[in-house]
Amino acid sequence: MDPATIFQIVGAVVSLGDVVIGCITRLSALKAQFHDAPIIVTSMIGQLHMVKIAQDQLSPLNSPNFTHDARYRQLASQLGNALDSFGPILLALGQQLDRYEGIGADRMTARNRMGFLHGEREMTNLSILLDRQVNALNLLLSAIQCQTWTQQSDIITQKESQSILRLAQDCSSSLVGLEDVASFISENTAAISTQFEFDDVLRSTLLYQAAERSHLRQALRAKKTKDPDNTSTNSVIQRPPTSGFKWAFQAMKLSKPVTMSNVFKTQQQGIRVDIRRETILEAPGENVVTEEGPVQENSSHSNPGDSNETSLTLETGQSAQPLLNGAGPGSPRPHSSFGGWRKAFQRRTSNARDTKPYRHHQEEENDQPKVTKVLLLGTSGGGKSTLLNALRLCTEAEDAEHDESYLRTLVWHNALDSVRTLLRAMERAGVPVMASARTLLLDPCPDCDCDPALNPQHAGEVARTISSFHPIIFQNAVRRNANQLHVNAEYYIENINRLAEQAVHRSAPTDRDLLRTQVTTTGIHQTTLTYQGSRFCVYDVGGERSERKKWIHTFEDVSVVIFPVDTTGYERSLREDEDSDRMLEQFILFEYISNSHWFTKSNFIIIFTKIDLLEKYLEDVDVDSFLRYNKVISNTESRIMTVDEYLSHLEGHFRKLIRGTNVQKRFRFIRANLVDVEKHNPAIDIFDVLESFGTPFTPGKENLTLVEGDKGPSEKEPASREIDGISSESSSADTGRLPVGESEDANPLLIGIAQ
Numbered sequence: 001m002d003p004a005t006i007f008q009i010v011g012a013v014v015s016l017g018d019v020v021i022g023c024i025t026r027l028s029a030l031k032a033q034f035h036d037a038p039i040i041v042t043s044m045i046g047q048l049h050m051v052k053i054a055q056d057q058l059s060p061l062n063s064p065n066f067t068h069d070a071r072y073r074q075l076a077s078q079l080g081n082a083l084d085s086f087g088p089i090l091l092a093l094g095q096q097l098d099r100y101e102g103i104g105a106d107r108m109t110a111r112n113r114m115g116f117l118h119g120e121r122e123m124t125n126l127s128i129l130l131d132r133q134v135n136a137l138n139l140l141l142s143a144i145q146c147q148t149w150t151q152q153s154d155i156i157t158q159k160e161s162q163s164i165l166r167l168a169q170d171c172s173s174s175l176v177g178l179e180d181v182a183s184f185i186s187e188n189t190a191a192i193s194t195q196f197e198f199d200d201v202l203r204s205t206l207l208y209q210a211a212e213r214s215h216l217r218q219a220l221r222a223k224k225t226k227d228p229d230n231t232s233t234n235s236v237i238q239r240p241p242t243s244g245f246k247w248a249f250q251a252m253k254l255s256k257p258v259t260m261s262n263v264f265k266t267q268q269q270g271i272r273v274d275i276r277r278e279t280i281l282e283a284p285g286e287n288v289v290t291e292e293g294p295v296q297e298n299s300s301h302s303n304p305g306d307s308n309e310t311s312l313t314l315e316t317g318q319s320a321q322p323l324l325n326g327a328g329p330g331s332p333r334p335h336s337s338f339g340g341w342r343k344a345f346q347r348r349t350s351n352a353r354d355t356k357p358y359r360h361h362q363e364e365e366n367d368q369p370k371v372t373k374v375l376l377l378g379t380s381g382g383g384k385s386t387l388l389n390a391l392r393l394c395t396e397a398e399d400a401e402h403d404e405s406y407l408r409t410l411v412w413h414n415a416l417d418s419v420r421t422l423l424r425a426m427e428r429a430g431v432p433v434m435a436s437a438r439t440l441l442l443d444p445c446p447d448c449d450c451d452p453a454l455n456p457q458h459a460g461e462v463a464r465t466i467s468s469f470h471p472i473i474f475q476n477a478v479r480r481n482a483n484q485l486h487v488n489a490e491y492y493i494e495n496i497n498r499l500a501e502q503a504v505h506r507s508a509p510t511d512r513d514l515l516r517t518q519v520t521t522t523g524i525h526q527t528t529l530t531y532q533g534s535r536f537c538v539y540d541v542g543g544e545r546s547e548r549k550k551w552i553h554t555f556e557d558v559s560v561v562i563f564p565v566d567t568t569g570y571e572r573s574l575r576e577d578e579d580s581d582r583m584l585e586q587f588i589l590f591e592y593i594s595n596s597h598w599f600t601k602s603n604f605i606i607i608f609t610k611i612d613l614l615e616k617y618l619e620d621v622d623v624d625s626f627l628r629y630n631k632v633i634s635n636t637e638s639r640i641m642t643v644d645e646y647l648s649h650l651e652g653h654f655r656k657l658i659r660g661t662n663v664q665k666r667f668r669f670i671r672a673n674l675v676d677v678e679k680h681n682p683a684i685d686i687f688d689v690l691e692s693f694g695t696p697f698t699p700g701k702e703n704l705t706l707v708e709g710d711k712g713p714s715e716k717e718p719a720s721r722e723i724d725g726i727s728s729e730s731s732s733a734d735t736g737r738l739p740v741g742e743s744e745d746a747n748p749l750l751i752g753i754a755q
């Protein structure tokens with residue numbers, strides 16, 4: 001990450017100082033007012049004091065002096081992740097305090113009482129969230145003390161640290177649910193007093209428990225009924241058009257300490273909808289004309305000196321409105337210069353309150369050609385973003401203004417990361433690693449994290465070292481032990497000399513190099529593609545569990561769902577949960593998505609990805625026993641030997657997961673190698689299938705052309721049954737999820753995707 005971006009992040013956290021102090025003061029006043037105030041108030045005061053201390057320690061970093069220090073890169077990416085929800089949590093706390101301070105009347109109904117109890121629950125939730133942020137802050141403070149970024153990396157990549165960061169990161173998506181609660185369940189609670197004798201009785205009633213179990217779902221429905229015509233796009237961010245990979249990779253968030261600066265640059269074609277941090281970084285720039293016309297530029301807390309960063313917020317009067325629901329103009333609220341955080345929360349709040357999933361342009365632009373809304377869904381690493389990049393390559397010429405340095409760094413870092421994962425796995429397996437390789441690749445080395453063109457000599461040395469030991473690595477079969485090994489590690493290692501050559505000649509990486517990079521997506525990214533005169537509005541989402549809560553915002557009026565399946569996912573665990581098998585997770589998620597009532601009118605394309613890697617995988621890892629063990633095939637079937645047999649069984653199993661009669665033909669299965677696009681880009685086939693589906697979905701009219709023979713969604717069974725085999729294997733405290741109830745909505749895999 002560009003140190004300047006770290007500067008912004010730290011600045012944003014530090015700038016919340018007065019909010020923290022405000023919250024402490026208000027909580028203390030609350031405590032004084034109600035001597036029997038819940039213990040939670042006292043504990044939150046303590047937490048906030050810790051936040052204040054952490055902020056004080058961070059504030060020296062809020063200075064341009066450190067911006068050239070490479071060791072902050074790793075830290076910055078983690079800081080960004082972990083503190084994403086820091087501002088919103090404090091703001092939500094302020095909202096909660098507004099409510100408490102408004103309490104005073106003496107009478108209340110049982111319904112209001114329930115709302116209030118939810119309010120208390122929110123306070124507890126806020127405390128949990130705050131606690132996680134405090135832990136993350138403390139961890140990051142320790143990392144800041146390190147002398148080198150590799151030491152930082154070591155601290156941060158420890159298992160416990162990762163768990164702390166994951167919990168903190170997960171809070172940001174929990175806030176969507178939290179805000180729903182605040183908006184719909186606990187509103188108008190001013191006439192509720194804080195103490196009632198029948199608390200326990202009320203809590204144990206079925207009515208209360210039922211309300212609690214499904215309150216998120218109720219909230220969504222209630223709001224939907226309330227605002228049937230609300231198609232607000234207040235929170236949509238307009239981006240200037242660019243093309244090619246620069247856009248694609250800027251639209252995603254890196255999971256590793258690649259130089260992050262450009263990830264947060266926000267040039268992008270079409271509209272990107274994202275409730276995470278990267279969308280709130282703004283910079284001065286020229287007014288940009290989008291497809292809809294000129295858009296007002298926003299220029300707060302910019303990164304000086306980086307005029308490429310241009311992010312535009314299209315907020316139709318939104319900015320003038322009160323920040324939080326239920327807090328009128330006279331309501332007390334914390335004030336501060338929290339800039340981007342405030343905007344992030346504002347956007348989050350408005351999205352949650354609308355509970356109107358994002359609609360594509362079509363509704364606002366009836367005179368425009370019809371746009372087919374295409375949603376990319378699936379687990380992390382399935383290939384959603386790679387597919388989007390491949391689709392973009394079919395539709396646009398490469399951008400001549402590529403930031404080649406960034407792209408080179410991205411590829412170089414993916415290559416080195418692959419090697420590092422292997423070396424660490426080798427060490428864990430007791431295989432000795434050559435001292436020279438260790439020194440060059442595992443020891444602190446700022447040069448490894450920059451554009452290799454800045455020090456081509458070093459890049460050459462790294463390449464020579466890697467090529468000297470790569471056969472040994474593969475002979476040792478360590479790659480299968482390195483569970484989270486980069487899926488294209490072998491490719492990068494084989495091509496490491498060429499990549500080093502690129503550094504010498506300062507040339508750009510190829511499409512094949514770029515398509516193989518791994519960049520974890522967060523948030524929701526929308527882009528419009530035009531192929532042979534047809535317009536497609538494609539949504540790419542993050543597939544990790546903590547990201548899935550956001551998906552619901554995209555579920556309305558979807559013409560086509562594309563579900564990439566990582567065919568190599570068997571016997572490999574999820575990145576976010578080492579105890580869960582990737583393939584099983586794909587089964588479960590697909591069953592949910594394909595039978596969800598949201599998509600009864602949608603067509604589906606299921607893409608089996610990574611076909612190019614399959615042959616080797618089948619040799620290395622026995623797929624037959626996996627399939628038998630998980631009852632994908634029966635014991636009477638003959639042994640699976642070939643790629644084709646495997647994929648046929650896989651397709652058969654996916655088809656079995658689709659419930660209802662006569663719906664099968666809405667589902668198309670495609671096999672693809674998404675990364676070799678030179679001879680034949682598989683995206684062309686996908687566009688062809690998309691076009692074959694015909695007229696896009698129009699809300700209110702059932703004019704979606706289903707594939708021949710399909711009788712339509714009415715014949716489907718109601719998709720309300722609970723999904724078998726999903727276990728809530730850990731408590732909400734462990735997983736970082738809010739205890740919003742134990743209905744299917746709170747399912748660990750599908751949390752937030754309400755039926």
Ligand SMILES: Nc1nc2c(ncn2[C@@H]2O[C@H](COP(=O)(O)OP(=O)(O)OP(=O)(O)O)[C@@H](O)[C@H]2O)c(=O)[nH]1
Pocket residue numbers: 378379380381382383384385386387487488515516517518519520521522541542543544609610611612613672673674675
């Ligand atoms: N060799 C090969 N690699 C692929 C293929 N499809 C995807 N990949 C790689 O798989 C990795 C993950 O792909 P992504 O597109 O980032 O996955 P995603 O579904 O967007 O993941 P999230 O953003 O985390 O939800 C990347 O390194 C891709 O290059 C394929 O067909 N062949």
Ligand SMILES: [Mg+2]
Pocket residue numbers: 252384385386519520521540541542543
């Ligand atoms: Mg992605």
